[in-house]
Amino acid sequence: MIKLNDMGFDQRFQSHASELRLEGRNIARISAVDRGSYLIRNLSKDIPAELAGKFSFQVESSIDLPCVGDWVTVQYYNNDTVAIIHEVFPRKTFLRRKSAGEKVDFQMISANIDVAFIVQSCHFDFNMRRMDRYLVMAADGGVEPIVVLTKTDLIGPEELKEKLAAIKSSTMTGRILALSNITGTGFAEFQQVLVSGKTYCLLGSSGVGKTTLLNRLIGQEAFDTRAVSGTGEGIHTTTRRQLIVLNQGSMVIDTPGMRELGLLGVSEGVNQGFEDIVQLSLNCRYPNCGHSQEPGCAVQAAVTSGALTKYRYSSYMKLKDESNYHELSYLDKRKKDKAFGRFIKSAKKQMKTRNGQRKNQ
Numbered sequence: 313m314i315k316l317n318d319m320g321f322d323q324r325f326q327s328h329a330s331e332l333r334l335e336g337r338n339i340a341r342i343s344a345v346d347r348g349s350y351l352i353r354n355l356s357k358d359i360p361a362e363l364a365g366k367f368s369f370q371v372e373s374s375i376d377l378p379c380v381g382d383w384v385t386v387q388y389y390n391n392d393t394v395a396i397i398h399e400v401f402p403r404k405t406f407l408r409r410k411s412a413g414e415k416v417d418f419q420m421i422s423a424n425i426d427v428a429f430i431v432q433s434c435h436f437d438f439n440m441r442r443m444d445r446y447l448v449m450a451a452d453g454g455v456e457p458i459v460v461l462t463k464t465d466l467i468g469p470e471e472l473k474e475k476l477a478a479i480k481s482s483t484m485t486g487r488i489l490a491l492s493n494i495t496g497t498g499f500a501e502f503q504q505v506l507v508s509g510k511t512y513c514l515l516g517s518s519g520v521g522k523t524t525l526l527n528r529l530i531g532q533e534a535f536d537t538r539a540v541s542g543t544g545e546g547i548h549t550t551t552r553r554q555l556i557v558l559n560q561g562s563m564v565i566d567t568p569g570m571r572e573l574g575l576l577g578v579s580e581g582v583n584q585g586f587e588d589i590v591q592l593s594l595n596c597r598y599p600n601c602g603h604s605q606e607p608g609c610a611v612q613a614a615v616t617s618g619a620l621t622k623y624r625y626s627s628y629m630k631l632k633d634e635s636n637y638h639e640l641s642y643l644d645k646r647k648k649d650k651a652f653g654r655f656i657k658s659a660k661k662q663m664k665t666r667n668g669q670r671k672n673q
Contacts, residue, residue, distance in 0.1 A: 314355050318561060320424060320511050325383055325401055332399050337385040340395065342378045342423075346552035350378060352386060352395055353555065361386060361395040375408065376400070379420035380553040380565050381511060406453040407513060410574030410638055421449075422513050422553060422565045427505070428455045431516035431525070434475060434490075435466045440482060444585070444627045445573045446515050452581025455513075458487045458505065462521035465492040482624055493524045503529070508561030518569025526566055529558055578635045586628045592620065603629065 319341055329339070343358050344351035350361040363378075371377060378384055383401035388394070407421040407428060430446040432438055443459065450457040459479060464472055472490060479488055489505070491498030506512065506529075514522040553567050575581075583590050589611055593601060597608025603625075604612075614620035 316355070318509055319353070319355075319557075320426075320509060320563065321383060322404075324404055328401050332385055332401070334385060337387050337398060340384055340386050341555070342380050342382045342384060344552055344554040345378070345380050350397065351554075352384065352397070353557075359388070359393065359395050361397050364396050364398045367398055373418070374411075375418045375420055377420070379406075379423050380555055381423040381425060381513075383424065405455045407449055407455060407515070408453065409449060409570070421515075421567060424511060425453075425455045425513045425565070426507075426510040428457050428513045428515055429460045430457055431460045431462055431514055431520045431522050433463045433466075433520040434461050434472060435463050437517050437520045438475060440478065440623070441627060441630075442517070442573060443479070444631065445575060448575060448578050448581045448585045448631055449515075449573070450581075451584040452578040458489060460502070460525075461488065461490040462493060462525065464490050464497060465494050482621060482627075491525075493521050493528055499528065506558065506560065506562040506564075511555075511563045511565065513565040513567065515567060516569065520569070522566060522569075526556065526564060529564065530556070531559070574638065575631060575635045579632070579639065582628065582631050582635055586624070589620065589625070589628050 316339060321339065321341075338354065340352040340354045340359075340361075342350060343353040350363075351358045352361045353359075378397060378400050382403065384397050385399045385401075386395040386397055389396065403423045405425050406423045407425060408418050409421060411417045411419045428446070428450045430443060430450070432443060438461075447457050447459075461472075461475065461479075467475075476488060476490065489498060489502050491502055493499075502525075514526065516522050553565060555563055555565050557563050589603075592610045592614050593603065595610035596603070596606070598606055601609050601611075603609055606612075611620065611625065615622055615625045
């Protein structure tokens with residue numbers, strides 16, 4: 313019989329269970345999120361769910377809302393055919409990005425992930441800078457990253473060798489898998505990574521082969537796939553984030569392709585992803601060195617000597633500046649939101665006072 317720990321409910325979550333209000337409630341996991349609608353998975357099936365009114369009222373930020381992979385407390389109704397979500401367990405790990413467009417806010421991708429598979433095609437989609445962004449996202453949320461290069465059948469052995477060497481020398485991950493969904497090359501090695509009770513997430517642009525890979529893991533064409541366009545640009549197939557339990561007991565979260573991958577509040581993730589540059593900066597003349605034109609900059613000296621590649625330096629500076637810029641905008645937005653909230657509370661209090669005075673007249 314399936315138990316909660318078979319679905320990833322480990323000792324860490326068990327220790328938090330006593331802190332949450334569980335009287336008359338059950339524990340379940342968010343298995344899908346689609347435009348504000350939720351599916352939860354319990355020990356037997358998936359059930360539609362919605363947020364409790366009190367929970368919705370208390371939410372201060374989008375990051376407080378449940379996302380795929382979250383553990384939650386729920387109550388069942390209508391003969392266990394629908395559920396109400398009351399609380400979210402503290403997250404072990406997470407994946408998030410800046411919301412698409414001009415809005416400066418977080419968008420949660422998934423939570424409680426053990427490994428993030430960063431999927432890139434060897435053909436049109438191969439993009440080192442985008443890969444760096446995914447790697448920083450994983451580092452920021454405490455998730456182990458593994459780069460997966462797909463469609464190896466579309467390039468020759470020498471070109472594949474060059475791409476693997478470029479990733480090893482210029483990025484921050486120690487593990488890389490190369491495979492072809494067409495020939496099956498590398499698929500056995502990929503399967504060996506999957507461990508029962510662990511949760512994995514597929515990240516990457518549209519058309520890189522995430523859904524095809526998932527279908528191969530399941531052993532049937534369970535999800536629709538479409539070929540990429542003539543320009544190499546992926547066509548969306550996956551439309552929502554969802555958790556799938558494989559026959560051997562591991563869980564995989566499939567995600568829609570992301571056209572934008574803005575970073576927000578990932579300063580720590582950048583530092584973790586570029587530890588070599590952080591170590592170099594300890595030898596800079598000034599402790600607050602910006603690593604641009606300051607005299608005695610050890611990072612710039614490493615670039616000049618060739619000890620640090622110009623690509624890696626440029627990627628670090630761009631991601632660091634972008635994260636800092638968006639973080640300042642986000643903090644400013646939160647201050648304004650809190651100020652507006654205080655204004656509304658004050659206005660309601662004043663209105664209540666006036667109404668009371670009128671009744672007493």
